[in-house]
Amino acid sequence: MKPVSAERALSRITALLGAEACLVKQDARAPYEHGPRYGAGTALCVARPADVASAAELMRLCAADRISLVPQGANTGLVAAASPDNSGLQVILSMERLKGVIDIDPVDGVIQAWAGTRLSELNQALEPHGLCFPIDLGADPSVGGMLAANTGGARLIRYGDVRHNTLGLQALLMEPAGELLDLNNRLRKNNTGPDWKQLFIGSAGSYGIVTQAVLQTHPLPQQTATALIVPNSLPVGLQLLQDAERRFGDFLSAFEGMSRNAMESVLHHLPQVIAPFNPLPPYALLIELSSSAPASAHCNLEHLFMPWLERHLEQGNILDAVVDKPESLWRIRHAISDSIKQEGKIVAFDIAVARSHLPAFRTAAIELVERDFAGAVVCDFGHWGDGGLHFNLVIPPTHAQQFLPARIDALRTAIYDLVVRDYRGSFSAEHGIGPFNQHYYDRYLSTQKQALAARLQPAFDPYYLLGNTRFS
Template sequence: MIATNTGGARLIRYGGVRENLMDLQAVLVEPAGVLVGSERSLRKDNTGLIWAQLLCGTFGAFGVVSRATLKLHPIQRQSATALVAVPDTKAAIHLMCELEAEFGEMISAFEGLSAGALDAVRQHQKNVTVPFQTTPSYAVLVEVSSAIPPGRGLDLEAMMMAWLERRMEAGDLEDAVVDKPAQLWRIRHSVSEAVQSLGKILAFDLAVSRSQFAEFRDAALQLVAEIVPAAIACDFGHLGDGGVHLNLVVPAETAPEKIAQLRDAVYDLTVLRFEGSNSAEHGIGPYNEGYYRRYADPQTRRLATLLKGRFDPSGLLGNVHLG
């Protein structure tokens, strides 16, 4: 997790691993077996190079993390969760802004779910109930939470219900279901397995700025329709931080050159037009190494080559050439 700086469904509240990494120790291969880093776990240290920041998110290419200290957060004593149907992603982004204005730092998740993702769960996860009678065009899973125990002047469920009623009256949403968190989160966590049951998957792990998310998604789906018209979009992900798992179900007989064309087009759209990331959470890996070379700026690649040559001259670590 440290090597890939992984995120997660509650990144909007807690950040990724990098934001929660206080200190680490790692073993180098050059000089062989040398231990670097510390166990001081200081919250403030501006004395120069910090190994935790150098090694986090570099895919294990410079050293092997052997010990780490992570920041802890208070246990949340109460929460309120809702699955909200909206007409499109533009409405979802507007709803998120309204949620932030109402709940501020108590927001712990804002997860987007397309109609294709919800239909996949409905069809292939018989033990999971999608509560809408008709599948909405788009839905968001909203969670707010607090470390303040119930009965101390804060009632999140009542606040959530009142906020949803106001948003319904304002026309910001089409429907909403408030249920036990575990029931609604089962829908979100079932998407990946359900989509895999539909057939051949072409998966993208992308991120753009939140303000451009709706425009980006529309443009991406338009590309998909032009290049592989029969593809079914089952996208979902961390809408609160601009991340999306754009999973496409493509016919098994789709030509490899069409797959390659679609992959290139979606990545170019993400990085070149919307200045986003073609690997938001899952790192590079050998499969996407060519795209790393395609999009990484020359100075970053040059510096990565210098560091790799210094820390791992024999190429023993990692499986990606960062230069």
């Protein structure tokens, strides 16, 4: 069967959804066609259904006419999975109007929400109940987007990723087209066969479009203790991480790393931020303890934290430390991404290795850049608690002509080869798979895994009409 013409497809979609829910003009489509970092194409239109029934009808129409759909939440992803290609024939299916909290159950500790609901809206609704959904990010993604990418964040060491905090979901299928698969439940224990909801988490909308989810919540922290420390060395930093886990247990909620170059960029572009150290060290670690129990004589995190810091200062494991209000120290960490963008072109790597390999990998990666790609400036930060590293490189304007697309591609491949082949790590730790990094999925995933995907993806989407990510 041949796809219908663009004009007929547009006419049918507009008739189905109404003109207000089908954005056709270029200026109206533009915010949906461009991703925040990568991904820029041209869509036939942007479909914005107001309910699940309309979204299901749209999927049936697209399946019948072989029209490709690109699911999109808040459009905050960083691998172009929610961006259309350049054909002008794909329809962006925006879930932004399917939003709102359906239910909060403080007894079960869950929130049920539509896919278009933003992370900030979840937490605003949960706060009066003393609860939160503790995925800590620089962006404000939607529920559907967080599931599609299996979002992690800075506090994964304590709370896990989105997969770990999803109890149930509903999804619209492309086969049979428009059928609603109900996998919603609030059970923490349910061992009755395969956990089918996991197929829709971290798969970029390729198996179906999530319409709502039941998410596990956590009590809001009532007290925190935060310090920015200078480790004697990066291997010593790992020893401090192990000791902190032994000493503080579940109180340890973040263990983040920041390089000197990253901190310098923040101080340069945000002069109101006070330098934590003078001079800045080569590397610093941000450690956070938190508890949902209020501070008391029997449970005071600052009283627990200070002796630990003092002991390691005396032993020389920590060379310097700043204890301050959490928001002051976290401001430095959260400002890194926006600050380094102002330094030049960013070549970003969202990677992960085993925690035990972090110091050796970082040293090897910096040596590789200095040897083979001189002029690129390493401005990295990372989640030491879970092995994640945002190994970001800045290409200053003065070196732009030395880093044309072919050389940047060579740089990416060199770093990813180091991650995957030398350190058995991941080339996409948090951001998922999309057109931006599809090439590396094809390069590094084993033939066995790709063969399994080749059998699975067509079962859910036989004509490959959902999105631009291909797992086979």
